[in-house]
Amino acid sequence: MTGLLERIGAKLLHISAVMGGFVLLIRSTFFWIFRSRLEWRQTLIQMAKIGADSLPVTVMTSFFTGMVLALQTGISSQRLFNEPLFVGTVVSFAMVMELSPVLTALVVAGRAGAAIAAELGTMRVTEQVDALLTLGTDPVRYLVIPRFLAFMLVLPLLTVLSDFSGSVGGLFVAVMRFGIPDNTYWHDIIDFMETKHFYHGFIKSAVFAFAISFICAYKGLSTSGGAEGVGRSTTGAVVSSMVAVLLLDYFASSVLVAMGIP
Amino acid sequence: MIRIRGLLKSFGPRRVLRGVDLDVGAGETVAVIGGSGCGKSTLLKCVVGLIPPDGGSIVVDDVAFGSLRDEADRSEWRGKFGYLFQEGALFDSMSVWENVTFGLKYMTNTPPSRYRRIASEKLALVGLKGVEDLKPAQLSGGMKKRVALARAIAASPRHILYDEPTTGLDPIMSDVINSLVLDLQKKLGVTSIAVTHDMNSAFKIATRIAMLHEGRVLASGTPDEIRKSSDPAVRQFIEGRSSGPIGDV
Ligand SMILES: Nc1ncnc2c1ncn2[C@@H]1O[C@H](COP(=O)(O)OP(=O)(O)OP(=O)(O)O)[C@@H](O)[C@H]1O
Ligand SMILES: [Mg+2]
Numbered sequence: 147m148t149g150l151l152e153r154i155g156a157k158l159l160h161i162s163a164v165m166g167g168f169v170l171l172i173r174s175t176f177f178w179i180f181r182s183r184l185e186w187r188q189t190l191i192q193m194a195k196i197g198a199d200s201l202p203v204t205v206m207t208s209f210f211t212g213m214v215l216a217l218q219t220g221i222s223s224q225r226l227f228n229e230p231l232f233v234g235t236v237v238s239f240a241m242v243m244e245l246s247p248v249l250t251a252l253v254v255a256g257r258a259g260a261a262i263a264a265e266l267g268t269m270r271v272t273e274q275v276d277a278l279l280t281l282g283t284d285p286v287r288y289l290v291i292p293r294f295l296a297f298m299l300v301l302p303l304l305t306v307l308s309d310f311s312g313s314v315g316g317l318f319v320a321v322m323r324f325g326i327p328d329n330t331y332w333h334d335i336i337d338f339m340e341t342k343h344f345y346h347g348f349i350k351s352a353v354f355a356f357a358i359s360f361i362c363a364y365k366g367l368s369t370s371g372g373a374e375g376v377g378r379s380t381t382g383a384v385v386s387s388m389v390a391v392l393l394l395d396y397f398a399s400s401v402l403v404a405m406g407i408p
Numbered sequence: 409m410i411r412i413r414g415l416l417k418s419f420g421p422r423r424v425l426r427g428v429d430l431d432v433g434a435g436e437t438v439a440v441i442g443g444s445g446c447g448k449s450t451l452l453k454c455v456v457g458l459i460p461p462d463g464g465s466i467v468v469d470d471v472a473f474g475s476l477r478d479e480a481d482r483s484e485w486r487g488k489f490g491y492l493f494q495e496g497a498l499f500d501s502m503s504v505w506e507n508v509t510f511g512l513k514y515m516t517n518t519p520p521s522r523y524r525r526i527a528s529e530k531l532a533l534v535g536l537k538g539v540e541d542l543k544p545a546q547l548s549g550g551m552k553k554r555v556a557l558a559r560a561i562a563a564s565p566r567h568i569l570y571d572e573p574t575t576g577l578d579p580i581m582s583d584v585i586n587s588l589v590l591d592l593q594k595k596l597g598v599t600s601i602a603v604t605h606d607m608n609s610a611f612k613i614a615t616r617i618a619m620l621h622e623g624r625v626l627a628s629g630t631p632d633e634i635r636k637s638s639d640p641a642v643r644q645f646i647e648g649r650s651s652g653p654i655g656d657v
Contacts, residue, residue, distance in 0.1 A: 174479060177478075177479060178479070181480065269499075272495070272497060272500070273493050273495060273497035274497050274498075274499055274500070276453075276458050276493070276497060277491075277493060277497040277498075277499065279457075279458060279483075279486050280456055280458070280486055280489060280490075280491035280511075280560075281510050281511035281514060281515070281559070281563075282483070282486070282487045282511050282513075282514030282515035282563070283483075283514045284479070284483055
């Protein structure tokens with residue numbers, strides 16, 4: 147009985163230590179963001195890395211998702227109305243509000259997030275993080291802030307690209323499979339889509355960027371135990387980021403809806 | 409000047425430092441000797457502020473580590489030291505010269521146009537030529553160690569903490585490094601702590617030697633006093649015998 151209680155207690159202590167460390171990392175990031183010169187070069191390098199790593203997969207994923215959405219919508223509405231109606235509307239709303247932000251975040255977490263956790267984890271176990279400290283800078287300043295800013299800038303951009311490529315994928319199927327004129331397809335989008343729908347997805351992707359960058363940076367910097375530890379932090383970072391994206395998606399959506407950003 | 413009093417540090421149940429007292433006067437080099445795993449690296453990391461101690465005090469030039477308020481203060485504290493890591497800890501994504509001059513951007517006002525020349529100068533001091541553009545992965549163990557030493561001294565720190573400066577070097581290179589440490593002390597008045605296993609090196613570079621044993625400073629004195637010490641543990645260590653009080657713990 148006491149053994150069980152002890153184990154539960156130890157687990158709770160561990161969880162609160164992790165949460166505490168995570169919050170401290172965020173606090174420290176905002177402490178330094180306003181107190182130190184920005185590492186421009188590092189930030190640009192990271193933006194290029196995240197973009198180049200994730201762009202092809204993002205575009206592919208959303209293109210095919212757009213295609214399958216158009217296919218399903220077309221078939222359903224053919225059954226109901228004998229005619230494929232509003233294919234562009236359904237595809238674009240689904241992409242812009244839900245699928246682009248979530249899928250892009252999942253792809254980026256798997257590529258760029260994993261890379262961050264592995265890189266920072268390796269630097270931690272080989273004492274390179276400590277070396278930064280003794281050379282007058284700080285892992286938060288030199289490593290975390292550039293990655294955080296790069297995520298905040300690049301993930302929303304990738305999401306917009308994914309909106310577009312998903313819609314094009316849908317167009318492809320609409321035209322080739324259902325013979326919908328491309329004019330009709332675009333009108334179905336433009337007639338219903340408003341900027342606030344676009345903001346909904348855009349803001350969510352920024353929330354995801356925040357979560358993924360801090361989770362992966364935290365996992366990387368708190369690595370211990372050599373190469374095995376680096377592997378553990380990397381998979382841990384990806385899994386936690388993906389779960390966080392899916393959970394935050396619901397909460398961010400409800401908050402945005404409550405604020406009148408549908 | 410570095411003053412350490414009653415320094416405590418445990419890792420879980422393992423009590424590594426159990427009340428270390430150590431004084432390093434301005435312009436002195438104190439060699440810290442002691443068995444493998446006795447906490448020498450831990451001591452240096454506490455001094456530089458990489459590991460928070462569990463108790464005790466560290467004072468450097470009249471500022472106490474305990475009195476630092478936030479990250480910015482602690483960052484400034486760390487900037488007072490040059491630190492040579494036992495394993496080098498070179499940045500593997502950067503070339504050798506970028507490694508050596510990394511700290512200049514944060515700790516000095518040197519214009520970046522001079523970095524490369526400074527890197528070559530510091531590398532020459534540790535006996536390296538023509539390696540500026542290599543990556544750390546292309547260096548041998550001893551070369552890495554020397555690049556790391558060049559990086560530790562690049563910003564001309566007033567205090568230097570060396571974690572085993574001559575480990576992994578051939579006898580000639582060891583002597584080059586010993587002379588460099590001596591020069592830094594004699595010509596620039598640098599205050600240093602040098603952790604070492606190498607008794608030759610300790611006798612050559614140190615103004616005083618302190619022996620760490622069971623989490624405390626067991627004996628300290630000038631190299632001559634240590635050489636003549638009658639403490640059985642000290643004798644066992646400097647004579648390198650496997651049997652004796654240290655082996656029995
Ligand atoms: N981060 C850590 N977590 C847990 N234990 C640690 C940690 N760092 C050091 N230790 C333990 O503290 C003790 C002292 O380690 P330290 O690295 O200071 O030894 P050392 O005197 O430098 O040894 P060596 O001469 O072999 O380098 C060791 O027993 C080690 O297991
Ligand atoms: Mg050591």
